[in-house]
Amino acid sequence: MNATTTSASNISGKSAGDSLRFYGVWLVGIATLILLPMIFSSGGSLTSFSLIGIAIVFALSYNILLGQTGLLSFGHAVHYGLGGFAACHVMNAVVSHGWPVPLPFIPLFGGLGGLAFAMIIGWVMTKRAGTVFSMISLGIAELVASSSLILRSVFGGESGISTDRTALPKMFGWTFGPQIQVYYLIAFWLVISAIAMYALTRTPLGRISNAVRDNPERVQFIGYDPHVVRYIAFCFAGFFAGVAGGLAAINFEIANAAYLGAIQSGLVLFSTFIGGVAFFFGPILGAILVTYLQLGLTSVTGVWQLYFGIIFIGIVMLSPGGIAGLIMMHRPLARAGTLQTVIPSYVVAAVPTLALACGVILTIESIARTHSGQSSPINLFGVAFTPASPMTWASAAILIVVGFFVARLSWRRVADAWDRAATIARDRGYLA
Amino acid sequence: MTAAIELNAVEKRFGNVGIIRDLNLSVAQGERHAIIGPNGAGKSTTFNLISGHIRPSSGEVRLNGDVISGLGPFEINRRGLSRSFQVTNVFSRMSVWENVRCAVLWATGHRYAFWKNVDSLPEVRERTSQILDDIHLTHRRDVPAGLLTYAEQRELEIGITIAGGANVVLLDEPTAGMSHAETDRAVALIRRLTEGKTLVIVEHDMSVVFGLADRISVLVYGHIIASGTPEEIRRDPKVKEAYLGEEAH
């Protein structure tokens, strides 16, 4: 049991290798953002990347609440939406008054919009954590969503508030008409926001937020008022959600009631949770995956929400730590050099699991398509199945039954491989 | 000199049940004061009343002469009073290092700062390592507090309590559940870490109590029936009857 001595060698002063790796990760991330549109330059991928960038900022802001401070909000989109509306109004005001504010500064106003609302309602909301907070957040979200349809002058009613991003003063000769320029604007704000939000976790406030999450009672006996901690965290989350909303307003050139609705609030919870709340990069992975799935699935199936639900339940049940938790589980194995013990078992297990998934998909699609009167074939890896034909049902049944039993066997193998790898890692002192 | 802690006619009722009845207690500056009494006597409740965890139904609590009853726990803590808990109460998902560091932050003046990097605050780092050294947990600094052994958690509990440098320290059964060796170590630790401070300790282990305390108060059914030096308490017939008698078998 010398695990702790090995891993405990350094914490206060990071070693040179650690900080090199740390900055390396950030630099790789930034380089990826810069290079991505050069590799995938189609209009479709630019749009996707832009949406993913916005979703990442939004999910990271949500994790200030959920992962860092332990606040489960059901209404985070309120700040996102208000940020979007604020951005649209500021853009229109800039244009009509001829103010010298170029487009890249607009997300800041989105952030201020989200922040302003957080500062106003936050004090009451964060008085209590837990269920009380969650319920109030739900109530506020309903309140704002319904007001948005009543206060037409502010929210533009059903049609929303539209704007023209190209009418703002140019910057560096960029009009921000082409999607690529919007993408880089989003990427810029993504980098700034991600760095800022990461830095926030390394401040006294960030550390105490974690303490409030773990044990709000004890925090009071080391000098801190958990209410104040929650309030400040809430304001930061509101600000960055507003930034994301501002970016969305720029991207779509419109803000409407859907921005601050329950679906949007659910989506950010979903992304953050799937990605994993315990690690800073978790929500990033979640936002990428969910946005990508959302864009991809909507074009191939009418019941994409059903798949979302299945994925969500699957991750919550199998890996409560989300994707990030799953990845980080392997870190001690990688350090101990026993990763090769488990990887082959994953590959083996992937085959029957995939077969099982295909069977489920065939079943779902058959039912969904026959019920909606569609007869378009179900395309699975290049094989076309006619919905609800005997052939399809038979394939689905075989895939599910055989897939299930083989998958069960192969996952037991994975568990065994894990035990072996973990034992070695423990012996080598990389796992407690 | 004003007393470090003073309780005047403090009462606490939960519903109709009077748990603390007409409690009067005075602890001098720099004194090591033990509170003993049978299970359910109200010792932890007394700590809760002093530390602001709950409010007295009536009566007043003073810290260094100032009335503190009615203040929140964090306000009382900022005035220099810190307490530990009978049931370990730490930040279980955070590392040992983080636990202690959080307890150092307010006292070093960093409060809610969101513009400072917590890793580059030298006085915070030094004080945290000092405390970790003191509680013998340096080798466990990166372990999540929830994974520590019971005795280690109790030591961390003490570490968090004293980390802020409070001048008045309340320890609620710090050695409960420890082995003899662990108890001896913990007592030595407490003695050293509370040097020059005012200490109030609730303890069931009589050897700890009589070895450590300058004065002892005996609490029975929410009322202090005797208060005095260890010698006086040992000789007090009321105490013998109410408490020590049953303890000593």
Ligand SMILES: Nc1ncnc2c1ncn2[C@@H]1O[C@H](COP(=O)(O)OP(=O)(O)OP(=O)(O)O)[C@@H](O)[C@H]1O
């Ligand atoms: N919040 C509460 N509500 C109702 N009753 C309470 C509450 N807190 C404590 N009590 C009761 O007050 C009495 C005193 O409890 P307390 O925890 O102070 O005893 P104690 O002297 O610390 O005992 P022990 O030696 O077992 O720790 C007990 O009967 C307990 O049930």
Ligand SMILES: [Mg+2]
């Ligand atoms: Mg008690």
